[in-house]
Amino acid sequence: MRAVNRKIACRQCGKQAILxxxxxxxxxxxERCKTLDLGEWFGERYTIPAESQDDFNDAADLPPPGLPRHQ
Structure with missing residues (x-):
């Protein structure tokens, strides 16, 4: 029995792509669609939701004294 290649819509142009x-x-x-997508990330047109910096002002979020803080 032969395995069937699953097809999905290309995330950039919508054409069929073999997964x-x-x-x-x-x-x-x-390769063109992959490169275009990478360009979107580099151009900061895609973002990943994150907590605002205001949420990290609480002393409970700080490391114990003597440990380095990440910048």
């Missing part, structure tokens, strides 16, 4: 290790650009359909 399989044989597709080096998965989940994209081509």
């Amino acid at each position: 399989d290790p044989s597709n080096p650009w998965r989940p994209f359909c081509s």
Whole structure:
């Protein structure tokens, strides 16, 4: 029995892309779409939601004295 390659919509252009290790650009359909998506991240047009810095002003969020703080 042959395995069926699962197809999904390319995250950049919407064309069909094979979701399989044989597709080096998965989940994209081509190198171009993968590069365009990377450019969106570099251009800061995509963001990951994060807590605001105001949420970290509480002393409970600080490391114990003597430990380095991450900058």
